[in-house]
Each structure stands twice: as structure tokens, then as C-alpha cells.
Amino acid sequence: MTQTPRASSLLNAADPLERQRDKLLAIAEVLMRRAEQETDNSGEAYAQFQRAAMLEDQVRARTRDLERALDLLHQSNAQLATANRETEAARQNLADAIETVQEGFALFGPDDVLVMCNSRFCQQMIDLRDHLKPGLSFDTYIDRVSRSSYLALPPGETPESWAVRRRKRHQDRHVIFNVQLIWDRWLQVSEHRTATGGTVILQTDVTDLIRLEREARGRMLDDQARIIRATLDHISQGVCIFDAEARLVGWNQRLGDLLAIPVTRFRMGVSFAALMERMESEIGFGEGMTAQRLAEWTGARGRAPISFEVTRGPLILQADAQEMPDGGFVVSFTDITAERAAQAALAAVNETLEARVMERTLELADALADAERANASRARFVAAASHDLLQPLSAAKLFIGSITAEGLDPFAQEALTKAQNALGQVEGILGALLDISRLESGRLAVNPGPVQLNRVLGPLREEFAALAAAKGLRLTVLPCSAVVISDPAYLRRILQNLIGNAVRYTRTGRVLVGARRQGGGIRLEVRDTGPGIAEEDQDAIFREFHRLNAPASASEGMGLGLAIVERACAALGHPLGLQSDPGRGSCFMVQLAQADPSASLPSPPAAQPPQPAVQGTLIAFLVENDPDLRRAMGLLLEKWGLTVLDAGSAEEALELIEEIGILPDVFLVDQQLGDGMAGLDFIRQIRSDYVGTIPAALITADRDPALALACDTLAIPQFLKPIDPAALEAWIVSATAPPPET
Structure with missing residues (x-):
């Protein structure tokens, strides 16, 4: 069966829509006619008819699509024509607007090609007008400008060098510069980059401005010349x-x-x-x-x-x-004649003043030397006087210590107790004088280290509890486990003086001692409810021998406690503060640095068991140049059951030992033995001459730290005058005790 050719192959897409429609209608008519002629019995005619109907429907649908496409094409053509008209109108408006601009205007595209310019652009360069057309490249424009006969090149510059310099400026986004033309005319050229990479060039005629500026500058120079002339003349x-x-x-x-x-x-x-x-x-x-x-x-x-x-x-x-x-x-x-004369006069005056200053300096140096000698003499006098007083004081204490209270009547016992108290007070005053002497002479040796406050505050609580209770005061010493950096001995002395003053001058109420953390450190406070201190007196209380109007008697101190506190705090680097309200009480504050928690603390002294009395017949050799003290100490030693040998000097002691040929069991040696050998040297000599270490103690009133260090080095105990009989007896017992049985 022959296949019917497809309709779409009979159509040409390049034909107009009307032509394609006519072809489709003709094809449909032929097919229908052919279908009518087919009358075979197999039903082929009917099938052809159905195909023709379907084809007709497709032709109609395609026709409708072609009609709609034709309508859209007409609309697009109309819109395109409108857009073209609007674009042309906008371009004409832009050209008109640019033409109205008073400056010369040119627009180069991103490719450095001229897009448009107005009639004022380069109008001063007539020989460029015929070349300023769209499509002109920027390099060609620069070359023609550089060779223009209307351009006035700077002296020494050629058209080529000017063009090279102009192209370098074109590389910047924004450029403004002046160009000189012939006939003394000037153009200001301004270049700006657009967002799309193009370049807008504006040319402004600034001839009038430059001429006006030149005239103004000339007038200014003339005015300046007149001003300078007037200035020079005046x-x-x-x-x-x-x-x-x-x-x-x-x-x-x-x-x-x-x-x-x-x-x-x-x-x-x-x-x-x-x-x-x-x-x-x-x-x-x-x-x-x-x-x-x-x-x-x-x-x-x-x-x-x-x-x-x-x-x-x-x-x-x-x-x-x-x-x-x-x-x-x-x-x-x-x-400068007058100035030189004044300098000469001033030099003469200076020489006179220098002579006077030198004279006064020498006088002040002599006065300072005298003051230093006086101060040194005073310190030596205090030390010597204290030492000389300590000798009889020590003898008095030893004499009284040798008296047995048992068997005495009550009146004698009371007198003995009062004598011991009086000697204790004198001992305290002399100790304070020695402390002041060392503090002023700068010989105070402090050894700061970690100190646990409880080890200082605990004994002070026990020391002042009975005294405060006797006056009816409530003494509160708050415990504190903090560890600070200080010298334990002098820290105890500082707190001892502050607490003693608080108890001494407070009539009623309480005394509170405590510590609080402040600013990374520890602040010790001693508060009382005493009479208080007026602000104008707060500086004076730290002077030696200064006491405010207070009920304390002369036997209770000489006003040295706070002076020692102030100097000891200064030596230790502990800031000292005072807050006081007259009639309400006072608060003394000592600021301490807190120790590193990992710092090792010195071990507390182990509790010593009670020592037995001296047993057996022991020989004590006493070397003391003071007869009274030697006699008093001899009585005390004999009271303890010791046989006493004594000598007034080291040389006499050595002769006596050599003569009797017997070594004593213990030596008690004074440090200052007159003009001969010192006590420490005597002990060294004994230990050098005889095998073994014989127990020996040094007795002295010298509180020099160097002497204490030498005694520690040689393991020699040191007893300061006035001697504490109980401490001396305890040492003799321990030094002469037989070694424990193994």
C-alpha cells in the first residue's frame, strides 16, 4: 500500500504564515476528495476519511499556533520600534544635555575609544575639530593635542614627552590639572573613571581665574613688600x-x-x-x-x-x-652692648655669689659634720651609758636572785618583789634606749622570713591577759593562721609595744587585736577605747620621750615604745598607720606582705621538759672584770650548788687554769674584759689549748648583731645583761648534764 506523504514535508518553514495556511487547506481538500473516490469493500475509504479528519484537526491547530505566533511577532516589532524611538530620543536628549554643559565634555568607552563629545570640547584648539568624531582612540587624541599649534608646552618639553606624561596621568582614576594654551589662556582638565571603565573628560576655561589669581598675588606681593619695608624701618x-x-x-x-x-x-x-x-x-x-x-x-x-x-x-x-x-x-x-655689660656685671656678681655659696657650703659642711659627730657621740653615749648601767643592774638582779625568799617575813618578801619589779622596769627602759641607739645608727639587723601570725599573737595574748584583767579591760586577740614576711623578733616587739600602750592608756572598755586581708597583704590592727589622739598630736607621739597627757606613771615607760615601733617598721618595710578619734579610741595599723603559701615555715620550738637542779659537785669558772657583778654571780652560782672559780681578766684566768691544772665543768665569760683579751677570743683559746669542747657561755651587754652571729657560728650561747637567772640556770643544767645511757 502506498504511504501518504506527511504534510509537514510539503511545507516550507521560510514561507509566510498565510502561504503555509493556504498549502494546508489545499492538501486537506485533495485528501478529502481522494477519500470520497475510494469505495472498496475492505473499509479502506473509511480509514482514509478518518486520517483526513485527523489531519484537518492538526492543520487547524497548527494554523491557530501560527496565527498566535504572528500576533506575538507583530507585538514584538511594535515594542522594538517603540524602544528604538525611545533610545533615539534618549540619545538626542543626552546629546542636547551635554551640549548645554558650559565645559567641554567627552566620553571615552572602556576600550579608550571616543563615544561622544560636545562642541565645546577642545574648541580652543581649532586644528582638532575635524578629528573629534566617535571612534577616535584616546592615544590618537593625545598625539593630536600634543602637536596642536594652540598648545603652549612648558619650557624644555617636547610634544612627545608631554604626550608620555599625559598618558601616565590617564592611568589614575581621578585626575585634575591645568594646561596652558597660546595667548595666555588656560584650561583645567578633569578626568574621571565611570563604573563601566570608561573615561569622562571635562575641560573648563580658567583663564579669567588664573589672571585674577595672578593679579591678587601681585597685589599681595606688593602689600607684603610694603609691610616688609615698614617692618625693616621699625x-x-x-x-x-x-x-x-x-x-x-x-x-x-x-x-x-x-x-x-x-x-x-x-x-x-x-x-x-x-x-x-x-x-x-x-x-x-x-x-x-x-x-x-x-x-x-x-x-x-x-x-x-x-x-x-x-x-x-x-x-x-x-x-x-x-x-x-x-x-x-x-x-x-x-x-648687644648693654647685654654684654650686664653679662660682665652678672659675672662679677656670680663670682661674689659663688664665693659666698662656697663659704656657706663650707660652714654647712662643718655644721653637718658637727651634727654627725654629735649624733654619733650621743649614740655612743647612750650605748656606753646603757652598758655601764647594765653592769650594776645585772649585779643587782643577781644579788636579789641569790636571796632566798623562804624564811623572810612578809614585809621583806614584798620589798624583794618590788625591787625585782623596779629592776625589770629599769631593764626595759635600758633595752629601749639600746634599741633606739641601734635604730638611729643604722646598725639594726633584721632577718625577714615567713612568720605564722598565730605564733606571735598567742604568746602576746597570754602576756597581757593578766595586766588587762587587773585594769578591768577586756583584751581580745583574734587568732590568724596567715603567714607573712617579717622578722619574728621585731614583729613581736612592735606588737608588744602597741598592745602595751593600748592597755596602759585605756581606762575602761576593751583592747582588740586582729588581722584582716587587704590588697593582697595582711593588715594588723590594735584597737582600743582609750582617750584617743588629736590630729595635731599624731606625729609627735612617735618622737622619743614624748608622752601625751595620760594617767600612766613614769615607772610605766619613758615614751620610747612608739619611737621604736616607727623605726622598726621602717627598717622592715612595714607601712605604719594611725586612725584616732579623741574621746573614742585609737587604731594602730601595720601592713604586712603575705608570704608564698608554699614557703616553708620554721619549726616551732619543742617543749622543753622541766630541768632538774644542778646535781653533784661542779666547777664553774667565772671570768668577769666587774668586781660587783663577779661577786653577785658567784653568790648565785654557789646558791645553785656550784663551786666557783673567778678571774678578772682572760690572762688571769689562763694563768689560774695552768697553775691548778684542772679544767672546770663550765665557763661563764664576759665579752668586755678591759684592755686585754676579749671574752670570745678567750673561749676560742681555751678550745684550742685543750682537747674537747668545754661548755662555755658569753655574757655581754653588747647587742651588736655581728657578735651574735659570731656566737652562733661557734655554737656559744649568749646571755645579755642584765642576766636572767632562770635562763642561765637552765643552760648550766643542760650543759653539765651527763649524756644519756645507751
Whole structure:
């Protein structure tokens, strides 16, 4: 069966829609006619009819699609025509707007090709007008401008170099510069980059502005010249101005007055050398300057400013010469005659003052030396007096200690107790005097280290509890486990004096001692409800022997406690503070640095078991040059059951030991034994002459830290005068005790 060709192959897509429709209608008509002619019995005609109907439907659908496409095409053509008209209108409007701009305007595209420009662009360069058309490249534009006959090139510049410099400026996004044209005309050229990479060039005629500016500058220069002229005529200095050729171009009236030269002799254009020849016989140069050196300076270039003095008769002139930017120079002359006379007078006065100052300095040095000698003498006197007093005081304590209270009547026992108390008070006063002496002489040796406050506060609580209770006061010492950096001995002395003062001067109420953390440190506070201290007296209480009106008696102190506190705090670096309200009480504060928690603390002293009395027959050798003290200590030692040998000097002791041929069981040696061997040297000699270490103790009133250190090095116990009998007895018992049985 022959297949019917497809309708789509009979159509040409390039044909108009009307043509394609006509073809489809003709094809449909032929097919229908053919279908009618087919009348075979197999039903082929009916099938052909159905296919023709379907084909007709497809032709109609395609026709409708073609009609809609044709409508859309008509609409698109209409919109395109409208857009073209609007674009042309916008372009014409832009051209009209650019044409109305007063400046020359040109737009180059991102490819540096001219897009459009107005008629004012390069209108001053007539020879460029025929070439300013769209499509002109920027490089060609620059080349034609550089060769324009209307362009005034700067001196020494060629069209090629000008074009190269102009292209370099074109590389910047924004450029503004002036271009000079012939006939003294000027254009200001401004280049700006657009967002798309194009370039907009604006040209503004600034000829009138530059001419006005030039005229204004000329008037300003004229005004400045008049001002300078008036200034030169009214200043006190003489001024002369020379150009780069060292020719005179300006001067003032004062110059002729100072140099005694008539103004008529100054002429415009006269050389500096000619002026110097005329003035050479009338002026002289000061030190460091000559006419030859000055001439060399004027003939050089790049001159550094110079100053020199010129003399003319009695006048002394200060000359200052300095180069100007144009290569010329200016010289000014100032009359310094009165100044030099004043300097001479001042020098004479200075010499007189220096002599007086030297004289007064020598007097002050002598006074200072006298004061230092007096202070040293006072310190030595206090130390010596304290030492001399400690000798009989120690003897008195030992004499009283040798008296047995048992068997005495009550009156004698009371008198003995009072005598012991009185000696204790005297001992405290002497100890304070020695402390003050060491503090003032700078011989105070402190050993700061970790100190646990509870180990200092606990014993003080026990020490002052009975005294506070006797006065009816409530003493509260708060425990504190903090560890601080201080010297334990002097920290205890500081708190002891502060608590003692608080208890002594407080009538009723309480005394509170505690510590609080503040600013990374520990602040110790001693508060009381005493009479308080007025602000004007708060500085005075720290002076020696100063006591405010208080109920304490002279036997309770001499006003040295706070002086010791202040000096000890200064030596230890502990800030000391005071807050007081008269009638309500006082608070003394000591600021301490907190120790590192990992710092090791010294072990607390182990509790000593009670020592038995001296047992057996022991020989004690006493070396003491003071007869009374030697006698008193001998009685005390005999009371303890010791056999006593004594000597007044180290040499006598050595002779006695050699004579009897017996070594004692214990030595008690005074440090200061007169003019002979010292006590410490005697002990060294004994230990050197005899095998073994014989127990020996040093007795002294010298509180020098160096002596204490030497005793510690040799393991020699030191007992300070006045001697504590209980401590001495305890040491003798321990030193002479037999070794434990193994």
C-alpha cells in the first residue's frame, strides 16, 4: 500500500504564515476528495476519511499556533520600534544635555575609544575639530593635542614627552590639572573613571581665574613688600639683603645708624665685597670670625647660618647671616652692648655669689659634720651609758636572785618583789634606749622570713591577759593562721609595744587585736577605747620621750615604745598607720606582705621538759672584770650548788687554769674584759689549748648583731645583761648534764 506523504514535508518553514495556511487547506481538500473516490469493500475509504479528519484537526491547530505566533511577532516589532524611538530620543536628549554643559565634555568607552563629545570640547584648539568624531582612540587624541599649534608646552618639553606624561596621568582614576594654551589662556582638565571603565573628560576655561589669581598675588606681593619695608624701618636691628650674586638689594635706616654709615652710601646693586672694603677700617670682628672667612661664606652655596660679633668703637653688635631660598642671603645686626655689660656685671656678681655659696657650703659642711659627730657621740653615749648601767643592774638582779625568799617575813618578801619589779622596769627602759641607739645608727639587723601570725599573737595574748584583767579591760586577740614576711623578733616587739600602750592608756572598755586581708597583704590592727589622739598630736607621739597627757606613771615607760615601733617598721618595710578619734579610741595599723603559701615555715620550738637542779659537785669558772657583778654571780652560782672559780681578766684566768691544772665543768665569760683579751677570743683559746669542747657561755651587754652571729657560728650561747637567772640556770643544767645511757 502506498504511504501518504506527511504534510509537514510539503511545507516550507521560510514561507509566510498565510502561504503555509493556504498549502494546508489545499492538501486537506485533495485528501478529502481522494477519500470520497475510494469505495472498496475492505473499509479502506473509511480509514482514509478518518486520517483526513485527523489531519484537518492538526492543520487547524497548527494554523491557530501560527496565527498566535504572528500576533506575538507583530507585538514584538511594535515594542522594538517603540524602544528604538525611545533610545533615539534618549540619545538626542543626552546629546542636547551635554551640549548645554558650559565645559567641554567627552566620553571615552572602556576600550579608550571616543563615544561622544560636545562642541565645546577642545574648541580652543581649532586644528582638532575635524578629528573629534566617535571612534577616535584616546592615544590618537593625545598625539593630536600634543602637536596642536594652540598648545603652549612648558619650557624644555617636547610634544612627545608631554604626550608620555599625559598618558601616565590617564592611568589614575581621578585626575585634575591645568594646561596652558597660546595667548595666555588656560584650561583645567578633569578626568574621571565611570563604573563601566570608561573615561569622562571635562575641560573648563580658567583663564579669567588664573589672571585674577595672578593679579591678587601681585597685589599681595606688593602689600607684603610694603609691610616688609615698614617692618625693616621699625625694627631695632639693622638689616641688609643681598641677591644670589651678593649684590645689595635692600636695607633699612637702622643699619646705617649701627654701622655709622650714611644711608646715601648704600646703593642698589653694590657688591658685598665693596661694602666690606668701605667698612674694614671702622669695624672689627669678634673671636672666631675674620673678613676672609665671611667672604668665603658669601661666595659659597648651601650656606649654613652663622653668627658672630662685630665691634665698632664702644658698640658691640651681634651679626646673624642666613641664606635665602633664591640663593641670596640676609645679614642682621643687633646692638648687644648693654647685654654684654650686664653679662660682665652678672659675672662679677656670680663670682661674689659663688664665693659666698662656697663659704656657706663650707660652714654647712662643718655644721653637718658637727651634727654627725654629735649624733654619733650621743649614740655612743647612750650605748656606753646603757652598758655601764647594765653592769650594776645585772649585779643587782643577781644579788636579789641569790636571796632566798623562804624564811623572810612578809614585809621583806614584798620589798624583794618590788625591787625585782623596779629592776625589770629599769631593764626595759635600758633595752629601749639600746634599741633606739641601734635604730638611729643604722646598725639594726633584721632577718625577714615567713612568720605564722598565730605564733606571735598567742604568746602576746597570754602576756597581757593578766595586766588587762587587773585594769578591768577586756583584751581580745583574734587568732590568724596567715603567714607573712617579717622578722619574728621585731614583729613581736612592735606588737608588744602597741598592745602595751593600748592597755596602759585605756581606762575602761576593751583592747582588740586582729588581722584582716587587704590588697593582697595582711593588715594588723590594735584597737582600743582609750582617750584617743588629736590630729595635731599624731606625729609627735612617735618622737622619743614624748608622752601625751595620760594617767600612766613614769615607772610605766619613758615614751620610747612608739619611737621604736616607727623605726622598726621602717627598717622592715612595714607601712605604719594611725586612725584616732579623741574621746573614742585609737587604731594602730601595720601592713604586712603575705608570704608564698608554699614557703616553708620554721619549726616551732619543742617543749622543753622541766630541768632538774644542778646535781653533784661542779666547777664553774667565772671570768668577769666587774668586781660587783663577779661577786653577785658567784653568790648565785654557789646558791645553785656550784663551786666557783673567778678571774678578772682572760690572762688571769689562763694563768689560774695552768697553775691548778684542772679544767672546770663550765665557763661563764664576759665579752668586755678591759684592755686585754676579749671574752670570745678567750673561749676560742681555751678550745684550742685543750682537747674537747668545754661548755662555755658569753655574757655581754653588747647587742651588736655581728657578735651574735659570731656566737652562733661557734655554737656559744649568749646571755645579755642584765642576766636572767632562770635562763642561765637552765643552760648550766643542760650543759653539765651527763649524756644519756645507751
